[in-house]
Amino acid sequence: MKPSMSRLRLVMRSTTVRLSALYIMLFALCAAFLVVYVTAMSERLLAQQVREALLQETSEVRGSYDRGGVNLLLRTMERRARQPGANLYVIASPTGEMLAGNVASVEPGVLDREGWTRMPFRYEPFTETGPPRPHVATANVFFLDNGLRVMIGRDLGEPGRFRGIVRRALMVALAIMGLGALIIWFGIGRNALRRIDRMSAASTKIIAGDLSQRLPVGVSGDEFDRLSESLNSMLERIEKLNEGLRQVSDNIAHDLKTPLTRLRNKAADALAEDRGEVRRAALEGIIAESDQLIRTFNALLMISRVEAGSIAAEMTSVDLSAISADSAELYEPVAEEAGLSLTTEIEPGLAVHGNRELIGQAIFNLLDNAIKYAAGSDGAAPIRVILSKQADGLHLSVADSGPGIPADKRKEVTKRFVRLDESRSKPGTGLGLSLVEAVMELHGGRLELSATHGEDAPQPGLTITMVFPFQTL
Amino acid sequence: MQMNPQQSDGKTETRFTDGAADAMVPHMKILVIEDDLEAAAYMTKAFREAGIVVDHASDGESGLFMGSENAYDVMVVDRMLPRRDGISVISELRKRGVNTPVLILSALGQVDDRVTGLRAGGDDYLPKPYAFSELLARVEVLGRRKGAPEQEMVYRVGDLELDRLSHEVRRGGKEILLQPREFRLLEYLMKNAGQVVTRTMLLENVWDYHFDPQTNVIDVHVSRLRSKIEKDFDKPLLKTIRGAGYMIKDEA
16 A cells, blocks of 8 residues: 555656646646537527527418418418427417417416517427426417417427536546546656656766766657756766866876875985985985975965965956066076077057966966977077967967977866876976966966967977956956 | 174085074074964974074964063964964054064965965965975064164175165175166075075065966076176175075175
């Protein structure tokens, strides 16, 4: 009992069932209205036809009386009364007593007034067997000049028969609809439920950790399929993000484990070392390693802070031209030491609303990278810092002539800890461009990577452009 | 003469690998308000090895009490403290007329947080995690601030002279031509003569950027400056303190 109850409750809770019930109710209302309306209409039509027929007969009967008096009238009426499916005929005395006719009795008062009976009246037809059953009829009554009263009417059957028919029609209609609803529920509802169940099952697997699972998609392209499709693309994104996260964790593990291992080894060396000078060198190495680790952590913290957008409060008007020039000045000796030159093409007086520290650090990171990767490349074309006003905003570029980044890898390099140099032989945290991108996002801008000298050049170089959109301020 | 006459040990290159550093900052007394006891113990020990007398308070209220009752040269205040927030400790101290230089330590991050701390009356700011050498250098610079030659128009280290008004630099009477930035670099180094200044401090005070320079940018500028002020002279003045930063000092 209990499981069936809960199952019933479950069924009642399902959307399909509730929707079906609502539809059935609406259908039933419509059907009832339709039946009542159609009945009323057909009744009216019927009544009109009856009237016309009776009027026709009345004039014929009157005609026979005019032509042949009471005798012809009686004969005519007798003939008509014997025809199958005959109408009702009554001749009554001027006092209302029935003299002749094919009915046993009529409702009193019907014969006292000329003209159409207002409502269908009761009468009793002659019957061969059993007691007479009351019928209803409509009739036209007229008085002859000699005082005789004539009634010509039509049988409307037993009272309530008509209503019975209507009721039966309604019941049949409801039954058909109920059946239809059941079929619909079994067909569509159960089908839908089963699909939802399949989706739930797939979700359960996904929750359990199998992110490669996808929700079933049918061929019809209906709402369920569209839902499944969008959930699937969501899953795809989650899987990708998850993959990225795993990549980051792997990279973190690598980037932190390596210096930690070196740190440990150096500490062990220092411990084993008796010679003061060597020991000191080892200890200094330990400090240098620690500093690098601290830098990495600081950079990670910084990126999270910037990404969280909590720095937005410290936004002011920032002279981009000045920062660009400052940064170039700061890095010029570094570039020179690396055997490179650094030139600037800075449009003066360009400002953005932003955080000077962060923009500064972003430019530093770009210059750092440019010098690091372009150093030692042939030709020694200069590193250029370019600031200009373009149609879509201020463009601040750092262009180098180093080996560049293949077009398909450019998206990768802004990810945390991603370094295209697999061996990680160049120093760095692998976080520089991640920070630049986070900073640009904070400023509502974007980062563009392109080849300085064209994609097919032997030494394409890399141009990284920070695009600051014009602000509505 | 801004040089500390007691500085006699010329061989000191790193500050905490030997006890010789003790002599460099005599009798400086600081208050550390830090609730992380392990960090506080490490800090206390390291400061003492550097010759600094350390008092420790482990929450905001006792820190405020100790800070108002005793005279310290520097206070190191953690931002997040039990019983009273670090920022509130600083503003309350300032309200009570205590003008001891304060260095704020914070795990809250950089940039934005710095501004809040300095507005509350802090004098310097160091985000966690930090290298102790950085903290030590900043504390020493802050502790010397009272006697800082802010008003002096000419800084002298040995035979090197820097005229802050005319922007002239001379060594042994011979004029040395410096770029504006190099001048500011030298000015800051000489203002803190005899003390370690870190790369971050240089970036902050000379370039006005408050973050950790990731590479050797500062080193390159310092070595350019060094070649200019030492090229034709026998005696080196500008020293690299490995693991910490730079120091300008007359070895005489």
